[in-house]
Each structure stands twice: as structure tokens, then as C-alpha cells.
Amino acid sequence: MKVAINTGGGDAPGLNAAIRAATLAALKRGWEVVGVKNGYGSIYTDDPFIPLDAQSVRGITLQGGTILGTANRGNPFDLPYKKEDGSWDTKDVSGHLVQTFEEHGVDALIAIGGDGSMNIASRLIKKGINIVGVPNTLDNDIYGCDITLGFDAAIDIATGAIDRITTTAESHQRLMVVEVMGRYAGWIALYAGIAASADVILIPEIPFSYESIVEKINERESKGRHYTMIVVAEGGMEKDGELVTKGKTVGQQVQLGGIAQRVADELSERTGKESRSVVLGHLQRGGSPSTYDRLISLRFGAAAIRCIQERDFNKLVVLQDNRLKRIPITSVANKMKSVPLESDTLQTARDIGICLGD
Ligand code: F6P
Numbered sequence: 001m002k003v004a005i006n007t008g009g010g011d012a013p014g015l016n017a018a019i020r021a022a023t024l025a026a027l028k029r030g031w032e033v034v035g036v037k038n039g040y041g042s043i044y045t046d047d048p049f050i051p052l053d054a055q056s057v058r059g060i061t062l063q064g065g066t067i068l069g070t071a072n073r074g075n076p077f078d079l080p081y082k083k084e085d086g087s088w089d090t091k092d093v094s095g096h097l098v099q100t101f102e103e104h105g106v107d108a109l110i111a112i113g114g115d116g117s118m119n120i121a122s123r124l125i126k127k128g129i130n131i132v133g134v135p136n137t138l139d140n141d142i143y144g145c146d147i148t149l150g151f152d153a154a155i156d157i158a159t160g161a162i163d164r165i166t167t168t169a170e171s172h173q174r175l176m177v178v179e180v181m182g183r184y185a186g187w188i189a190l191y192a193g194i195a196a197s198a199d200v201i202l203i204p205e206i207p208f209s210y211e212s213i214v215e216k217i218n219e220r221e222s223k224g225r226h227y228t229m230i231v232v233a234e235g236g237m238e239k240d241g242e243l244v245t246k247g248k249t250v251g252q253q254v255q256l257g258g259i260a261q262r263v264a265d266e267l268s269e270r271t272g273k274e275s276r277s278v279v280l281g282h283l284q285r286g287g288s289p290s291t292y293d294r295l296i297s298l299r300f301g302a303a304a305i306r307c308i309q310e311r312d313f314n315k316l317v318v319l320q321d322n323r324l325k326r327i328p329i330t331s332v333a334n335k336m337k338s339v340p341l342e343s344d345t346l347q348t349a350r351d352i353g354i355c356l357g358d
Pocket residue numbers: 010072114137138139181182183234255256285
């Protein structure tokens with residue numbers, strides 16, 4: 001059996017742990033393992049794979065990033081290329097990918113990634129590739145997964161950052177608006193915001209009104225609290241408003257960002273208070289995985305190999321109710337896990353007096 005491992009899309013702490021567990025579990029069965037370089041991004045080169053052995057995965061559990069490299073512009077069905085006139089377009093190179101896998105004798109692929117990677121995987125399945133998926137994204141938004149690898153480290157980093165920003169907000173009696181990642185889901189904003197005792201949390205699932213936030217600021221002022229901590233998800237938006245984006249590059253998803261500055265400016269205007277915005281950005285994706293992330297990544301990686309051994313292909317290994325399960329990759333493609341409006345975490349936020357902007 002020859003297994004290829006691919007890490008595609010945005011990286012997250014825990015990827016290397018998953019690669020290590022999958023590699024060691026495969027080697028233990030006497031199989032061969034290769035890594036796909038740069039998330040399909042190098043599929044056109046002479047050398048698209050990295051051989052993986054016990055030595056190459058030694059000591060990587062605690063390393064952030066991915067030793068294989070990744071690409072946000074590596075969708076084989078929509079691969080960007082530069083045309084002769086210098087402009088960019090995309091083309092479908094999935095046939096070439098399938099052929100490369102065949103030529104190298106790859107029997108099964110472990111696709112580690114987020115929603116984009118699972119959409120690609122579900123299309124590659126139709127082209128005859130045997131795939132097992134592993135859910136990786138700090139956004140925690142993959143349908144059918146209680147938790148994805150990278151989320152725990154991300155909320156830990158975001159919580160620590162909001163804690164630190166709170167002390168300077170209080171000293172300067174300012175409104176501080178912290179923007180966190182998460183794309184169209186509010187998991188990071190909600191979890192880190194609650195844990196760091198933010199006063200206002202704005203998530204995409206609940207479009208906000210400035211009136212509601214100003215009311216909260218005024219309530220705090222009346223109690224002598226002359227600062228307010230606001231956490232906003234990058235996909236958060238005003239009621240009847242639009243997503244704040246930084247544009248789109250060919251072959252990539254639209255880049256979100258800028259909502260924190262917009263909220264800070266508008267709130268200063270409305271309250272007369274000084275404000276600052278901070279975008280945590282890629283800090284949330286870097287560095288060593290948390291203990292929890294290491295553990296689920298190792299569990300996911302080894303479980304993927306057991307799936308392959310049983311020839312139970314085209315499944316995504318997931319955690320549901322703290323048990324490892326397998327669900328069809330096609331059942332999660334083109335879907336997203338939002339924060340449920342009835343979730344007890346949202347209710348907790350309301351119960352402890354956090355304003356959710358509605
Ligand atoms: O999907 C993970 C993620 O970190 C999102 O939270 C964020 O919007 C996006 O990736 C950023 O992507 P890039 O690394 O291309 O800027």
C-alpha cells in the first residue's frame with residue numbers, strides 16, 4: 001500500500017502531528033508514505049512528492065505549520081496560471097493530478113484540510129481517487145465535526161491577546177476592537193471573547209446594530225467602566241450591511257478583513273470616545289499546537305490509516321461527542337458549521353451580560 005498525505009488550504013497548529021501519526025501508523029503496517037508538496041501546488045513539477053519515513057517525522061508533533069507546505073491557490077480544479085499577456089486565469093488540472101498519482105502508484109490519499117479541501121476531495125473521489133479526510137481548520141466550521149484541529153490553539157492565542165489588550169484598554173479608557181479569524185463562522189470570536197471576558201462579541205451568525213453596542217458602552221460608562229472590549233469575527237457584519245473584504249486574487253477565496261477598523265471608527269463617531277483596532281490575523285495560526293490539538297491530530301492521523309486498512313474510503317474522520325467517527329466526505333462538501341443560535345455558549349454570553357450586537 002502506498003499512501004500520499006496532502007495538507008491544503010490555510011495551515012493550523014496540529015498538521016505536523018497528524019502527518020506524524022499517519023506516517024508512523026502506515027510504516028508500522030509496512031506501507032510506503034509520501035507527502036504531496038505544497039498542497040497540490042507542486043503537482044506540475046518533476047518532483048511533486050516528499051518521501052516520508054520515521055526520520056522525517058521525528059520530533060514534529062510540537063511544530064506549527066506543515067512540513068509538506070500548503071497552498072491557498074492549489075485547487076486542481078481551478079489552478080491559477082499566468083497567461084502570455086501577463087494576466088491570470090485558472091484551469092482544471094485534476095486529470096493531470098490523477099495521472100500523477102497513478103504513475104507514482106499511490107493507492108490512497110489522506111486529505112488534511114478545511115472546507116475547501118473537502119470540496120476538492122469530494123470531486124477527486126468522483127475521479128476515482130481513494131481518499132480519507134482529516135478535518136483541519138482553526139475556523140472550526142467543517143460540517144459534521146464537533147472540533148477541528150487547530151481551533152484549540154487559535155482560541156488560546158486569541159484569549160491571551162484579548163486579555164492583554166484589555167489592560168491597556170482600561171488604562172487609556174478606550175474602546176478596543178479586536179478582529180479575529182473564522183471566515184463566515186463566529187466560533188473563534190465567541191469562544192475567545194467569552195473566555196477573555198469581552199464586553200461585546202460580534203459574530204457573522206448575528207448581524208449587529210451600532211445602537212445595541214452604543215447602549216452597552218453607555219451602560220458601562222454609567223457604572224464607571226470607561227473602557228469597552230469588543231471582539232469581532234472577520235466575517236461579522238452590520239444588519240443589512242455587507243462583509244468587509246480586502247478583495248480577491250484569482251484562484252483564491254475572497255480575503256476577509258477590515259471590520260474592526262470600521263467598527264472602531266463608527267463607535268468613536270457615535271460616542272466621542274477614543275478607539276483603537278487590532279487585527280490578530282495569522283498570529284492565531286502560528287506556533288506550537290496546544291496539548292489538545294496535538295492529541296486530536298495524532299488521533300485523526302492514526303484513524304485515517306485504520307480507515308485505509310479497512311478500505312473504508314471516502315470518509316472524513318471526525319470527533320462527535322468526543323468519539324472518533326467516520327462520515328462520508330461528500331456529506332460535508334459545500335456545507336458549513338455555523339454557531340447554532342440556540343447554543344448554550346451563546347446563551348451563556350447573554351446570561352453573563354455580554355452584548356452580542358442584536
Ligand atoms: O480558513 C483559515 C483562515 O485562517 C481564515 O480564518 C482566514 O480568513 C483565512 O484562512 C486567511 O487566509 P490567508 O492565509 O490566505 O490570508
